[in-house]
Amino acid sequence: xxxxxxxxxxxxxxxxxxxxxxxxxxxxxxxxxxxxxxxxxxxxxxxxxxxxxxxxxxxxxxxxxxxxxxxxxxxxxxxxxxxxxxxxxxxxxxxxxxxxxxxxxxxxxxxxxxxxxxxxxxxxxxxxxxxxxxxxxxxxxxxxxxxxxxxxxxxxxxxxxxxxxxxxxxxxxxxxxxxxxxxxxxxxxxxxxxxxxxxxxxxxxxx
Amino acid sequence: xxxxxxxxxxxxxxxxxxxxxxxxxxxxxxxxxxxxxxxxxxxxxxxxxxxxxxxxxxxxxxxxxxxxxxxxxxxxxxxxxxxxxxxxxxxxxxxxxxxxxxxxxxxxxxxxxxxxxxxxxxxxxxxxxxxxxxxxxxxxxxxxxxxxxxxxxxxxxxxxxxxxxxxxxxxxxxxxxxxxxxxxxxxxxxxxxxxxxxxxxxxxxxx
Numbered sequence: 434x435x436x437x438x439x440x441x442x443x444x445x446x447x448x449x450x451x452x453x454x455x456x457x458x459x460x461x462x463x464x465x466x467x468x469x470x471x472x473x474x475x476x477x478x479x480x481x482x483x484x485x486x487x488x489x490x491x492x493x494x495x496x497x498x499x500x501x502x503x504x505x506x507x508x509x510x511x512x513x514x515x516x517x518x519x520x521x522x523x524x525x526x527x528x529x530x531x532x533x534x535x536x537x538x539x540x541x542x543x544x545x546x547x548x549x550x551x552x553x554x555x556x557x558x559x560x561x562x563x564x565x566x567x568x569x570x571x572x573x574x575x576x577x578x579x580x581x582x583x584x585x586x587x588x589x590x591x592x593x594x595x596x597x598x599x600x601x602x603x604x605x606x607x608x609x610x611x612x613x614x615x616x617x618x619x620x621x622x623x624x625x626x627x628x629x630x631x632x633x634x635x636x637x638x639x640x
Numbered sequence: 641x642x643x644x645x646x647x648x649x650x651x652x653x654x655x656x657x658x659x660x661x662x663x664x665x666x667x668x669x670x671x672x673x674x675x676x677x678x679x680x681x682x683x684x685x686x687x688x689x690x691x692x693x694x695x696x697x698x699x700x701x702x703x704x705x706x707x708x709x710x711x712x713x714x715x716x717x718x719x720x721x722x723x724x725x726x727x728x729x730x731x732x733x734x735x736x737x738x739x740x741x742x743x744x745x746x747x748x749x750x751x752x753x754x755x756x757x758x759x760x761x762x763x764x765x766x767x768x769x770x771x772x773x774x775x776x777x778x779x780x781x782x783x784x785x786x787x788x789x790x791x792x793x794x795x796x797x798x799x800x801x802x803x804x805x806x807x808x809x810x811x812x813x814x815x816x817x818x819x820x821x822x823x824x825x826x827x828x829x830x831x832x833x834x835x836x837x838x839x840x841x842x843x844x845x846x847x
Contacts, residue, residue: 513770560819
């Protein structure tokens, strides 16, 4: 049997979403940990039936793609306890309460790598865990880097790593680079390098 | 001040990781929900101090990149309650207890899209939420699709969508496609299309 005709992405983007939407009836706190908050919502499905959804409430985060003047990228390697391995990733961090994304990006880049950037450009937002978290991650590109001094938090331990885009792609194919936010940033980087994404660079203003 | 010399990705990959590793001292169950399980570990940092880590324990998942014969991709649009929006994503699903990745990919592709693939290729694994989940997602490519019949679970509601790779990249740049697992798959797709990744296609065997 042949594949039937499905709607295209453009038709989708103009389409009515009401037939898919769920409506929250009530919310309960499942757990408030030291770091993680988990809630359970009762929702009404489009067909009128009730179901429940459990997810992590997250303040949101930023990830930074630090471009060195020679075309290489600045990355971190850091032990990540949940996956029990040292991961290669772009610098990233959680938004403080009410903190604008760019300020968070400036702060995290300085704290974790010791760098200040002369220019910043916003790429887009990703959602990394839509099944059970409301987390969004804003993607910022930084260039014109100047090195000051890392300001790691107590117990925060990470190494800085430098790599070419080709090196990173090769490492991804070899299964050595598996962090989805970092790989998502790499697709944005490719769009920058091939000219299909033209970022709106803005001068750094310490906010 | 100039950027100091950091180690490169290749040096990293050969490097000693012991200086970054945390050691689990004990684990407690924070919450066992209907879907989500959250634990808190006491860990010893490399400097000998104690800290705690909270994270979701997840069985792992697969995502499938279904290649149509005309070069387009088969996607889903689905309401995702945690982010309160309809998302465009590749078909994906959680591993059943003890289920091999390929069997899960075959099952999810059939259930969610109604398709059976003649050939499969494993790309790699991603970690989508390393800050607070042990989830890994195996990436499978599928081609030679034949349409049978969707077998959605009770209350599962999704539309099928077809798009070209260019259409997807454009949608990403416009902020309409934000799912990190799907964007991660797109970078693998680009590597396939430009020949830098040569998948090991295997014939479908219903396992």
